[in-house]
Amino acid sequence: MTVFESPEYSVANIIRCIGDNPLRPGLMETPDRVVSSWKELFAGYNDEPGKHLEKQFDVEVRDMPVFVNNIEFFSMCEHHMLPFFGTVDIAYMPAEKVVGLSKFARLVHGYARRLQVQERLTGLIHDAINEHVRCHGVGVRVRAKHFCMLARGVQSAQAHMTTMFASGCFETDPTRRQEWLAQLPRSDS
Numbered sequence: 001m002t003v004f005e006s007p008e009y010s011v012a013n014i015i016r017c018i019g020d021n022p023l024r025p026g027l028m029e030t031p032d033r034v035v036s037s038w039k040e041l042f043a044g045y046n047d048e049p050g051k052h053l054e055k056q057f058d059v060e061v062r063d064m065p066v067f068v069n070n071i072e073f074f075s076m077c078e079h080h081m082l083p084f085f086g087t088v089d090i091a092y093m094p095a096e097k098v099v100g101l102s103k104f105a106r107l108v109h110g111y112a113r114r115l116q117v118q119e120r121l122t123g124l125i126h127d128a129i130n131e132h133v134r135c136h137g138v139g140v141r142v143r144a145k146h147f148c149m150l151a152r153g154v155q156s157a158q159a160h161m162t163t164m165f166a167s168g169c170f171e172t173d174p175t176r177r178q179e180w181l182a183q184l185p186r187s188d189s
C-alpha cells in the first residue's frame, strides 16, 4: 500500500475538501486519531454478533418472559456517516435456554458498530435472537437520536426515532404483547 492509499491519507484529503489544511499543527495528528477511532466505531465488521448468544443456560422457571431494557449503543448512519445513538430494549420468551445478560449488549454492539440504519439494526438484533435462542417469541425496540437530524437541515434536537419488531408470542398473543409494551421504558425517559 502506498501512502496515497493509506486511510490516514484519505482522512487528510477529507480535511482538505472541508477547506482546512491538514498540515497545520492542530491537525497534523488528526488523521491518525480518526483512523484509530474508526477502528473502534466500526469494530462490528470483525464480529459475528450471533456467536455471542451461543453460550446458554437451562431455563429454571417455565413460561416467564425475559426483558432486557436500556442497552445503550452508538452507531453510524450509512446515509451521512454521522452518529446515531440510543437504547435497545429486548424481550424474549425462552423455550429451553436463556442467555447471559451481557451477551445481549455484545450482540447489539456487534451490529451497531458498522455503517447502519436503525430499521436494519432492529431487524438484525431480532433475527439473531430468533435464530440462536430457542424461544417462543422475540421483541426488539430501538430508540435513537440521529446526528444527521439533530444538526443538519431542520435541526430538531429533541426528535428521536423509534423502531419496533416483534414475532411469536409478542406479536400474536395479546396478553404477552401487552405485557411487553407495558414494561418498556417510557419514550420520554
Ligand SMILES: [Zn+2]
Residues within 6 Å of the ligand: 077, 078, 079, 080, 081, 082, 146, 148, 149
Ligand atoms: Zn443520517
